[in-house]
Amino acid sequence: MTAIITALAALFTRDARIAIRIGGGAMIGVLFFLTVVTLVPFAIGPDLALLRRIGPAILWLGALLASLLTLDRLFASDHEDGSLDLILMGRIPMEIVVLTKAVAHWVTTGLPLVVASPILGLFLNLEPVALGSTALTLLVGTPALTFIGVVGAALAVALRRGGLLMPVMVLPMTIPVLIFGVAATNAGVGGTVPFATPFTILCALTLMSAVIGPFAAAATLRHGME
Amino acid sequence: MALIDLANPTRFLALVERVLPWLVAATVLAFAIGLRGAFLAPDDYQQGATVKIMYIHVPNAWLSMAVWGVMSLAALGTLVWRHPLADVAAKCAAPLGASFTFLALVTGSLWGRPMWGTYWVWDARLTSVLVLFLMYLGLIALWRTIDDPARAGRAAAILTLVGAVNLPVIRFSVDWWNTLHQPASVFRMGGPTIDVSLLIPLFVMGIAFTLLFLTLHLAAMRNEIMRRRVRTLLLTQAERA
Numbered sequence: 001m002t003a004i005i006t007a008l009a010a011l012f013t014r015d016a017r018i019a020i021r022i023g024g025g026a027m028i029g030v031l032f033f034l035t036v037v038t039l040v041p042f043a044i045g046p047d048l049a050l051l052r053r054i055g056p057a058i059l060w061l062g063a064l065l066a067s068l069l070t071l072d073r074l075f076a077s078d079h080e081d082g083s084l085d086l087i088l089m090g091r092i093p094m095e096i097v098v099l100t101k102a103v104a105h106w107v108t109t110g111l112p113l114v115v116a117s118p119i120l121g122l123f124l125n126l127e128p129v130a131l132g133s134t135a136l137t138l139l140v141g142t143p144a145l146t147f148i149g150v151v152g153a154a155l156a157v158a159l160r161r162g163g164l165l166m167p168v169m170v171l172p173m174t175i176p177v178l179i180f181g182v183a184a185t186n187a188g189v190g191g192t193v194p195f196a197t198p199f200t201i202l203c204a205l206t207l208m209s210a211v212i213g214p215f216a217a218a219a220t221l222r223h224g225m226e
Numbered sequence: 227m228a229l230i231d232l233a234n235p236t237r238f239l240a241l242v243e244r245v246l247p248w249l250v251a252a253t254v255l256a257f258a259i260g261l262r263g264a265f266l267a268p269d270d271y272q273q274g275a276t277v278k279i280m281y282i283h284v285p286n287a288w289l290s291m292a293v294w295g296v297m298s299l300a301a302l303g304t305l306v307w308r309h310p311l312a313d314v315a316a317k318c319a320a321p322l323g324a325s326f327t328f329l330a331l332v333t334g335s336l337w338g339r340p341m342w343g344t345y346w347v348w349d350a351r352l353t354s355v356l357v358l359f360l361m362y363l364g365l366i367a368l369w370r371t372i373d374d375p376a377r378a379g380r381a382a383a384i385l386t387l388v389g390a391v392n393l394p395v396i397r398f399s400v401d402w403w404n405t406l407h408q409p410a411s412v413f414r415m416g417g418p419t420i421d422v423s424l425l426i427p428l429f430v431m432g433i434a435f436t437l438l439f440l441t442l443h444l445a446a447m448r449n450e451i452m453r454r455r456v457r458t459l460l461l462t463q464a465e466r467a
Contacts, residue, residue, distance in 0.1 A: 151388055155381055159371050169364040169385060172357045173392050176399035183403065201402075216388050223305070223380040 004092055008100045011087075015104035018077075029066045029109045030116045036062040037120045048125045055124035056134050056185035060178055062120075063113045063138055064145055068174075070109050071149040072166045074101060075157045075221065084157070084221070094218035102150045102214065103143075110142035133188030133195075137202060141181040144206040147213035148173050154217035157224065177205050233310045235451050242448050249441040256434035263427030270424070279337040281427060285435035286330035290358060291393075293323030293439065297365075298390040301383035311447070313379025314454075316386060317369055318446035322439055324362035331355060350400040357396050361389050375454055 020026050040058050041051060051058075078084040087097055117138050118131040126134065152170035159165060183198040232238045260281070270277035297319045303312030334352070335345045346352065365385055372378035420428070 151384075155368065155385060165364070165367050165371055168360070169368060172361045172364070172396070173388065175357060176392075176395050179399050179403040198402075201399075212388065212391065216384055219305070220381060220384045223384070224377055 004096075007090075007092055008096065011097065011100050012104045015101055016108050019105065019108035026108045026112050029070050030112045032066045032069065033062045033113055033116060034120060036065060037123055040124075052125045052127070052130075055121060055126045056130060056189075057182050058124060059117050059121060059134050059138070060141075060181050060185070063110075063117070063142055064171075064174060064178060066113055067110055067142060067145040068149055068152075068167050068170060071105065071146070071153045071170075072156045074105055074150065074153040076153075079157045088221065094221060095214045098150055098154070098214040098217045098221070099210070102146050105150075106143050106146040110146055114138045114142060127189070130185070130189045133185045136188070137181045137184045137199065140199070140206055141177050141202050144177045144202070144209045145174055147206070147209035148177070150213050150217040151220065154220040154224070157221065177202065177209075180205060235311065238311060239448055239451060242444050246441065246444060246448075249437065249444065253434065253437040253441050256430065256437050260427060260430040260434045263430055267424050267427045268421075273341060276337065276340055277424070279333055280424075281431045283330060283333040283337055284428060285432045286326045286333065287355065288432055289435055289439055290323060290327035290330050290355065292436075293319050293326060294358070294362075294386070294390060294393065296443075297323065297386045301386040301390075304379050304383040305387075311451075313375065313383065314447050314450050315443070316379065316382060317375075318443055318450050320362060320366050320369065320382075322442055322446070324359065324366060326435075326439070327355060327359045327362055331359060348404070350397070350404045353404075354393075354397045354400045357400075358393065361392075365389070375457075 037058060044050065044054075075084060078087070088094060090097075114135055117135050121131040121134055149170050151173070152166040155169060156166040180198045180202040183193070184195065184202050187193040187195045187198055232241065264278055264281040267278070267281075269275050297316045300312045300316035300319065303309040304316065331352075334355075338347070339345050365382060368382050368385060369378055372381060
């Protein structure tokens with residue numbers, strides 16, 4: 001049992017180290033997030049009142065895109081150097097391995113987004129309550145985005161020219177998370193809906209995807225390999 | 227003939243050759259009866275003759291959901307029972323399902339323009355059908371991206387099953403979204419209480435479209451089996467050269 005935990009800890013550390021060191025590191029996701037938030041006022045104009053109203057939605061969309069676009073290399077690099085086959089042949093259930101890799105991805109990509117979101121919310125003229133509300137819902141919701149995204153990452157392993165296919169497949173499945181994430185953020189600021197309602201549903205979505213995502217991804221990796 | 231006998235592609239093709247002409251005839255007959263019934267059916271007291279779009283729109287919407295169900299069963303056949311023709315069935319059903327969904331969206335949009343005054347509105351049902359259409363297209367893209375048909379079949383089967391889980395989630399969550407953000411009610415048209423004089427042609431058209439799907443699906447499966455045989459022959463020839 002402890003051997004498995006040691007192995008998983010080693011896998012987690014390896015994934016975290018690779019994510020931090022390579023390709024701009026963990027900050028590349030935050031940089032993309034910042035770019036998206038900067039682009040939006042160029043597109044819709046600098047009207048501060050409008051930005052304040054749609055600010056939470058922009059932050060959620062930015063977090064969603066940043067998570068998805070960093071996910072498709074999750075298994076591909078392991079597949080290329082053969083370590084994915086070794087892990088598949090090992091004794092640890094593939095579902096647990098996928099779960100560990102997904103958590104490592106979230107800690108190195110999703111968590112920096114959550115930390116950066118209040119600062120970026122200032123660019124969008126959000127009030128302090130909205131900043132806190134957005135950060136909290138992103139904290140709970142970005143793991144769901146990662147767990148749903150690993151299914152697409154597993155499907156994208158074997159594709160030579162994945163391109164946009166993986167985001168296209170995964171985005172419809174992240175729609176409920178997006179809906180309830182923004183709903184919870186807006187409910188936290190005020191309005192007729194109590195904060196707890198969409199927030200608990202968001203928590204439920206994260207928990208459900210934590211189970212369904214790794215199972216589906218592990219099945220794909222096992223069956224999809226030649 | 228047990229279902230497992232149909233796992234043999236040659237036997238399956240023989241069955242299709244026997245059954246297909248009858249299915250085509252049945253489809254044409256069902257459409258003839260349904261369209262005649264649709265023409266003769268009375269007008270709606272509110273919508274007038276425009277209600278007749280319903281006879282095209284509603285069966286397409288039914289089938290768009292039902293085809294995903296068929297694909298999910300085929301996906302189970304691939305992953306659980308390893309039925310050889312299950313992935314052929316899934317691959318051929320996807321474009322048909324996408325077409326039915328597209329037709330449902332287009333006919334619904336054309337119906338909405340005179341009735342609601344707009345081609346589109348982001349209410350729960352329209353949005354979830356649009357998401358279903360996107361999922362069909364993503365699935366078709368996945369089928370076309372992986373070369374080996376067996377491997378593509380397994381990957382697509384998993385995506386189909388995950389999508390099947392997600393469809394009620396989306397439908398339910400979009401209901402919530404629309405209620406949370408847009409408390410204004412959408413113009414509801416012809417609720418569940420449709421008069422039987424309109425209901426019977428609707429059911430006949432539903433049967434007609436289902437027969438259409440069956441016919442096209444079996445024909446497409448036959449074509450796909452032929453296509454795979456050609457591919458195998460080409461590969462063998464290339465290996466020998």
